[in-house]
Amino acid sequence: MKVVITGAAGFLGQRLAQRLLALGHLSDNNGQDQKIDQLVLADVVPAPHSGDPRVRIATGDLSDVAFLRSIIDAETQSIFHLAAIVSGQAEAEFELGMRVNLDASLALLEICRQLEQKPKVVFTSSVAVYGGNLPQTVLDTTAVNPQSSYGTQKAICELLLNDYSRRGFVDGRTLRLPTISIRPGKPNKAASSFASGILREPLNGETAICPVSPQLRLWLSSPRQAIASLIAGHNLPAAALGNNRSINLPGLSVTVQEMLAALERQAGREVAERVQFSPDPAIERIVASWPGAWDDSRAKALGLTGDADFDAVIQAYIQDDRPT
Amino acid sequence: MKVVITGAAGFLGQRLAQRLLALGHLSDNNGQDQKIDQLVLADVVPAPHSGDPRVRIATGDLSDVAFLRSIIDAETQSIFHLAAIVSGQAEAEFELGMRVNLDASLALLEICRQLEQKPKVVFTSSVAVYGGNLPQTVLDTTAVNPQSSYGTQKAICELLLNDYSRRGFVDGRTLRLPTISIRPGKPNKAASSFASGILREPLNGETAICPVSPQLRLWLSSPRQAIASLIAGHNLPAAALGNNRSINLPGLSVTVQEMLAALERQAGREVAERVQFSPDPAIERIVASWPGAWDDSRAKALGLTGDADFDAVIQAYIQDDRPT
Numbered sequence: 001m002k003v004v005i006t007g008a009a010g011f012l013g014q015r016l017a018q019r020l021l022a023l024g025h026l027s028d029n030n031g032q033d034q035k036i037d038q039l040v041l042a043d044v045v046p047a048p049h050s051g052d053p054r055v056r057i058a059t060g061d062l063s064d065v066a067f068l069r070s071i072i073d074a075e076t077q078s079i080f081h082l083a084a085i086v087s088g089q090a091e092a093e094f095e096l097g098m099r100v101n102l103d104a105s106l107a108l109l110e111i112c113r114q115l116e117q118k119p120k121v122v123f124t125s126s127v128a129v130y131g132g133n134l135p136q137t138v139l140d141t142t143a144v145n146p147q148s149s150y151g152t153q154k155a156i157c158e159l160l161l162n163d164y165s166r167r168g169f170v171d172g173r174t175l176r177l178p179t180i181s182i183r184p185g186k187p188n189k190a191a192s193s194f195a196s197g198i199l200r201e202p203l204n205g206e207t208a209i210c211p212v213s214p215q216l217r218l219w220l221s222s223p224r225q226a227i228a229s230l231i232a233g234h235n236l237p238a239a240a241l242g243n244n245r246s247i248n249l250p251g252l253s254v255t256v257q258e259m260l261a262a263l264e265r266q267a268g269r270e271v272a273e274r275v276q277f278s279p280d281p282a283i284e285r286i287v288a289s290w291p292g293a294w295d296d297s298r299a300k301a302l303g304l305t306g307d308a309d310f311d312a313v314i315q316a317y318i319q320d321d322r323p324t
Numbered sequence: 325m326k327v328v329i330t331g332a333a334g335f336l337g338q339r340l341a342q343r344l345l346a347l348g349h350l351s352d353n354n355g356q357d358q359k360i361d362q363l364v365l366a367d368v369v370p371a372p373h374s375g376d377p378r379v380r381i382a383t384g385d386l387s388d389v390a391f392l393r394s395i396i397d398a399e400t401q402s403i404f405h406l407a408a409i410v411s412g413q414a415e416a417e418f419e420l421g422m423r424v425n426l427d428a429s430l431a432l433l434e435i436c437r438q439l440e441q442k443p444k445v446v447f448t449s450s451v452a453v454y455g456g457n458l459p460q461t462v463l464d465t466t467a468v469n470p471q472s473s474y475g476t477q478k479a480i481c482e483l484l485l486n487d488y489s490r491r492g493f494v495d496g497r498t499l500r501l502p503t504i505s506i507r508p509g510k511p512n513k514a515a516s517s518f519a520s521g522i523l524r525e526p527l528n529g530e531t532a533i534c535p536v537s538p539q540l541r542l543w544l545s546s547p548r549q550a551i552a553s554l555i556a557g558h559n560l561p562a563a564a565l566g567n568n569r570s571i572n573l574p575g576l577s578v579t580v581q582e583m584l585a586a587l588e589r590q591a592g593r594e595v596a597e598r599v600q601f602s603p604d605p606a607i608e609r610i611v612a613s614w615p616g617a618w619d620d621s622r623a624k625a626l627g628l629t630g631d632a633d634f635d636a637v638i639q640a641y642i643q644d645d646r647p648t
Contacts, residue, residue: 079501094491131569143467145568146484152487156480162469163476203459243456244469 001026001034002075006062006108007083009181012124014048015227018039021052027235028077029120030087030169042071043083055322062104065111072111078120078234081108086190087128087286089183090150101153110162113169121161122234125176125246129155131289138294147189147289154204162245165238166206173241175233178221178251179290181259182313191286195220198256199263199314202274203322214257221251221306222313224320229304235287236302250306252313253293259310260286290320325358326399329408330432331379332365335507336448338372339551340404341365342384351559352401353444360406367407371372380636381609388433399623402444402558405432410514411452411610414474425477437493445485446558449500449570450455451543453479455613462618464572471613476625480532482570489562489569497565502545502575503614505583506552506637508645515610519544522580523587523638526598527646536603538581541616545575545630546637548644553628560626574635577617583634590638 004021007013020026020036028034041047049057060067062083072079083100083248084090090097100102105123112119128151129144146152161172182203194211195218201208221229229249241247254262264272296306307313327344331337331519344350344360354357356460365371366382373381386407396403407424408414414421420597426492429447452475453468470476505529507520519542525532544598545553553573565571588596620630631637 135453135465141467143465144483147490147567148482149487149491152483156483157474159468159470159480159483163473166471167473 001028001036001077001135002038002040003216004040004071004076004079006042006044008047009043009045009083011039011185012180012223012226013043013082015223016082016230017047017055019227019231021050021054023231027076027215028232029118029238031237035076040071042095058112062293063099065107068104068107068111072108072115072119074117075116076115077117078122079108079112080122080230080234081105082124085125085150087150088111088191088193088283089189090153091148091286092189093189094149097149097153101150104154105157106160109164109170112163118168118170120234121170122230123161123172124230125154125156125158125174126151127176127179127290129158129293130156130291131178134291138248138291140244140295140298148286158246165245166243171188171238173233173236174245174246175229176248176295177226178219178249180220180226181220182317182321183223191283192218194283196290198275199259199317202263202271203267203318207274207276210256210275210277211283212256213279213284214260214288215255216276216284216288217253217255218287219251219269219291219293220254220310221249221312222316224316225250225307227307229299230277232304240302247299247302247304248294248296250296250304251294252310254310261315262310265315266311266318285311316322325352325360325401326362327360328363328364328366328395328403328560330366330405332371333367333369333407334511334548336504336550337367337406339547340406340554341371341379343375343551343555345374345378346487347555350402350555353442353562355561358401364395377578386430387423389431391427392431396432396439396443398439398441400439400443401441402601403432403436404445404446404554405429406448406559408448409474411472411474411511411598412515412517412607413513414477414511415472415610417471417516421473421477426480426502429481430484430565431479433488433494437488438445442492442494445494446554447481447485447494447496447498448554449478449482449498450475451503452498452610453482453500453617454618458615460617462471462572462615464568464619464622471592472610479539480625486569490567494595495558495562496569497560498570499553500570500572501550502543504550505542505544506545506641506645508641518607522599523583523641526587526595527580531600532599534580534599534601535605535607536580537608537609538584538601539579540608540612541577541579542611543615544578544637545573546591548640549574549628549631550631553623556628564626571623571626571628572618572620574620574628575618576631576634579633586634586638588611590635590642
């Protein structure tokens with residue numbers, strides 16, 4: 001089978017590509033395991049190439065329909081659509097966010113609609129679709145009410161994916177990811193960038209600035225679990241999803257303070273003290289609008305799993321990702 | 325002030341135009357009453373012209389951006405965006421529905437975003453944004469889950485209007501209308517067309533076919549109340565709307581059987597017996613996915629009003645609309 005990843009040069013995209021190549025197969029529309037013959041890694045910058053002969057690197061702008069057509073064709077059985085302008089940037093650059101997060105997603109779905117064989121489309125959404133006056137624990141039946149342009153664009157694509165799936169144009173599934181922590185590498189323009197930075201930088205021997213209150217509660221997932229959920233979500237049979245293709249993935253409900261306490265337990269006081277608090281109202285406004293917890297029982301009933309606790313998340317970063 | 329109505333040749337558009345011309349004024353962004361100097365009646369077919377010197381008829385395709393630019397300009401203070409491909413037709417003609425219900429609405433908002441003075445935009449949405457496994461009474465906090473392309477397109481535009489309003493690009497308000505009954509005139513391609521036809525045709529001396537079960541519960545509003553809500557919703561101060569611009573308008577929760585019982589009370593058994601039942605699964609599937617009732621306490625707290633009972637709705641049709 002031919003599989004496409006958009007946003008393949010991003011952190012999750014790279015991890016997903018590695019994992020798919022190691023696995024070597026995925027379930028198709030009929031629940032049959034299929035060998036991955038070709039993996040197209042599409043992004044606006046070239047995705048890293050391991051030299052695996054199954055990989056094709058495709059570099060271009062997803063909002064360019066000709067580029068989209070060059071990566072999705074009649075042989076494409078599965079698309080992991082991860083490409084996005086992140087929350088902070090989509091808020092700062094409205095037109096760019098609309099073009100990539102909305103227009104390109106719509107164009108991708110339209111290309112799929114015109115194919116004979118309808119691909120599976122795995123779309124990553126976010127805590128950012130929720131906002132406003134939220135219950136302490138968000139339920140599957142809680143109305144979305146995004147308080148950022150990024151969250152709005154994600155919520156719109158969820159609706160499109162549902163309708164395109166209902167009509168049989170694609171076999172879509174939206175996986176709503178918790179905030180990912182701990183991302184390796186550099187800070188990015190996501191409003192939630194600090195949720196990795198306040199752990200990663202101290203563990204790497206650097207100081208970090210926390211722009212939000214220690215009491216802020218976040219809904220988190222490790223990269224490892226997020227990747228596992230993307231693959232498990234892909235492999236779910238369509239019939240298991242009923243009339244709503246959006247799944248709130250398992251996560252951990254943890255305050256910033258609790259994150260730093262776990263850091264101290266795992267790496268010592270000296271490391272945890274490398275975090276300084278310096279409030280940034282623009283970031284706090286966006287991140288505080290997101291839920292600190294949601295009910296993940298539907299995801300768990302579908303067989304998707306979460307992290308054990310935040311200490312385990314820190315241990316996983318130290319094992320998998322900390323630069324040596 | 326200059327006011328634009330899209331879909332002005334439609335039934336609600338015509339009523340709204342008449343009512344605005346009779347009223348002669350609306351509240352502006354600052355809550356000040358402003359005289360309506362110009363009323364642009366835009367539609368793909370010419371809206372009826374009473375000869376009122378304030379009226380300008382604009383005929384064109386709303387999905388043509390040049391046409392949109394010709395009707396919305398720096399002087400436009402208020403837009404009632406009613407134009408839509410109705411539910412049954414948007415289900416049958418997917419591309420047409422997407423073009424008018426989504427693309428044109430997005431283009432309209434984009435034109436507004438580029439204006440110096442941000443217009444008020446009143447957008448009409450629908451019971452069709454809800455669907456799936458609904459509680460008996462839908463709440464403001466209930467997740468939308470449209471089971472039709474029309475409902476999907478309406479739900480997407482609601483999200484856009486919220487984000488464009490949050491960012492100050494427009495001052496938007498979405499009014500979610502109940503199914504309108506009794507519409508005068510001819511049947512249309514809305515899945516809910518029967519909800520008027522089973523009353524209107526018998527009252528006009530004709531037989532009518534009811535394509536759904538007598539037990540089906542509908543959430544209804546008379547045309548009179550719908551028009552009153554559009555104007556009252558326009559005049560609400562933005563501050564009253566908080567972080568969610570979508571309002572579930574007041575309605576009546578009535579089964580088909582109860583509608584026909586009211587018809588018999590108001591017009592006699594002979595009239596009520598002009599309705600025959602002949603199930604149409606395509607219509608029943610769409611209409612049965614809509615809520616039979618929603619909590620309208622937010623709308624009522626904002627001063628919006630509903631019909632007294634369905635007998636009064638029938639009386640209003642006989643007074644206002646029945647051909648003589």
